[in-house]
Amino acid sequence: MGAKREIDDLLNEFLQLETDEQREQFRGKIAQTLADKTAEEKREFGEALADNAKETIRQSVALIGEYHFKQALNDIIPAVTWSYIAEEYFQKSRSWLSQRMNGYHVNSKAAAFTPEEINTLADGLLDLSERIKKSAILLKGHRF
Structure with missing residues (x-):
């Protein structure tokens, strides 16, 4: 043996x-x-x-x-439209993003983000957060 x-x-x-x-x-x-x-x-x-x-x-x-990856996203997962993130920042489908976020097996291998894709996701979330912040500031300054 x-x-x-x-x-x-x-x-x-x-x-x-x-x-x-x-x-x-x-x-x-x-x-x-x-x-x-x-x-x-x-x-x-x-x-x-x-x-x-x-x-x-x-x-x-x-x-x-x-x-750690899932903990970093835990607070925002229900609040974010992941199909938008996938299309806007990766030019991919929501299922592509979901496969990587959940480690689903694709072609007999667990799908995972590359380091570059993690940076793209982080940059996308930062971009989106800045856009949300800008909208909130504009709303605060708006008088009805």
Whole structure:
């Protein structure tokens, strides 16, 4: 069995554990698994484990970024016409924007904004906010 597959199987087994006793028994299984390996197998095992850890960190960073992105927009999502934003600032459809905002899968891959698209969205929201502010100031100065 390949080291990556073995790591994945052990991780899946670990995730099924429910009690401290089961986890303690599992630690013994891991110790025995490592004791039975040659130096080369231990090296491969360690590399596969490190690769899994790096991928988990990468996924975690992506989830944190997605969370922060959604939190930044949380207050304005119900107030903004997203189809207008999509068309005015991206020359795209509302569905295109929605796919990226919600991470929907397109062609078997999660849709996401590029850094340039995030800047475009931020610039568009700033432009729109300035236009709203200008309208509010004009209304305050208008006498009926």
